[in-house]
Amino acid sequence: MTTADSAAAKDWPGVRLHVVTGKGGTGKTTVAGALALALAGRGASRRRASGPARTPRVLLVEVEGRQGLAQLFDSPPLPYEERRVATVPGGGEVWALAIDPEQALLEYLDMFYKLGAAAKALKRFGAIDFATTVAPGIRDVLLTGKTCEAVRRRAREEGRTFHYDAVVMDAPPTGRITRFLNVNSEVSGLARVGPIHNQAEAVMRVLTSAQTAVHFATLLEEMPVQETLDGIKDLRAAGLPVGGIMVNQARDVVLTDAQLKRAATEGVDRVELSAGLAEVNLDRPPIVDALSALATEHAQRVLLELDQRESLSDCDAPIYELPLLNEGVDRVGLDRLATSLRDQGAA
Ligand SMILES: Nc1ncnc2c1ncn2[C@@H]1O[C@H](COP(=O)(O)OP(=O)(O)O)[C@@H](O)[C@H]1O
Numbered sequence: 001m002t003t004a005d006s007a008a009a010k011d012w013p014g015v016r017l018h019v020v021t022g023k024g025g026t027g028k029t030t031v032a033g034a035l036a037l038a039l040a041g042r043g044a045s046r047r048r049a050s051g052p053a054r055t056p057r058v059l060l061v062e063v064e065g066r067q068g069l070a071q072l073f074d075s076p077p078l079p080y081e082e083r084r085v086a087t088v089p090g091g092g093e094v095w096a097l098a099i100d101p102e103q104a105l106l107e108y109l110d111m112f113y114k115l116g117a118a119a120k121a122l123k124r125f126g127a128i129d130f131a132t133t134v135a136p137g138i139r140d141v142l143l144t145g146k147t148c149e150a151v152r153r154r155a156r157e158e159g160r161t162f163h164y165d166a167v168v169m170d171a172p173p174t175g176r177i178t179r180f181l182n183v184n185s186e187v188s189g190l191a192r193v194g195p196i197h198n199q200a201e202a203v204m205r206v207l208t209s210a211q212t213a214v215h216f217a218t219l220l221e222e223m224p225v226q227e228t229l230d231g232i233k234d235l236r237a238a239g240l241p242v243g244g245i246m247v248n249q250a251r252d253v254v255l256t257d258a259q260l261k262r263a264a265t266e267g268v269d270r271v272e273l274s275a276g277l278a279e280v281n282l283d284r285p286p287i288v289d290a291l292s293a294l295a296t297e298h299a300q301r302v303l304l305e306l307d308q309r310e311s312l313s314d315c316d317a318p319i320y321e322l323p324l325l326n327e328g329v330d331r332v333g334l335d336r337l338a339t340s341l342r343d344q345g346a347a
């Protein structure tokens, strides 16, 4: 590999834009953060082997204005400005940007129409508010446009082609992702020539290319899994590149299939359980009952999770598992998730 792709993911070698979607609450923001850290950690071993070279630089973008990234990295709220939020061993850097559609529109007007002062006047008259809040399509054009600008931005320094080796987007939820990513194809159809048409086409070129992968964060529960399956179908129908499935908060299965089935239907062996409890002087019926009920509940849940895992494996996308962090999601936890993603080849 050349230095130009030292932050390329093993399973996603040509990908420079990783979009992370998923049902709300399943861990989009957490997974996006872990993936960014994992990508920033790429190339460290190669660098050691081949002497000093540039370190990977990864940008995390947030498009829903919730300051979730600032919270995740325990930093003050992010302004509309790229800020470094983490460094990893080996020197790789994670930067973050909360894209504000209003600021992005001003930037856009200035870029295409040199509207500097006029754009500020538009803002005073509320035209910007109108465009960014009343017309959701325009909002999405701006958010995807700014993201793709970061993906394509050229480096000013020697030894680097692009300013960012990879961009990771904490994207809108599964139900809206296809429409969100596809919005520019509607725009380029509406504006058939001119700068807006060209810009929309350039964005779609990035989003539909092998440079982009859309990953799905999910839990092993019925609703998020169903949304993932539907989302993958929708994306494929729209010609957008499906990435991997990131099963979040995964638990190791410690019981065999036979043990699980038995515990789920008949409960556990009460004689054996009582004998075990007798050794620690706890073999009282209410304790046996409570533990037995817990075991049944656990086994039933694990069996449901196994079913969900099987449904996911039908849709022909690589599956990665991120462990449940019992201590909560702090930087140590995020690093654990990042290592796990790298060990599985996602980065
Ligand atoms: N692997 C994990 N282990 C433990 N808690 C997690 C894990 N992933 C996410 N969480 C927690 O679950 C909640 C939802 O995660 P978040 O990333 O904010 O989801 P989303 O962005 O999809 O709404 C947060 O409180 C987060 O800290």
Ligand SMILES: [Mg+2]
Pocket (backbone or CB within 6 Å): 028, 029, 030, 068, 170
């Ligand atoms: Mg979030």
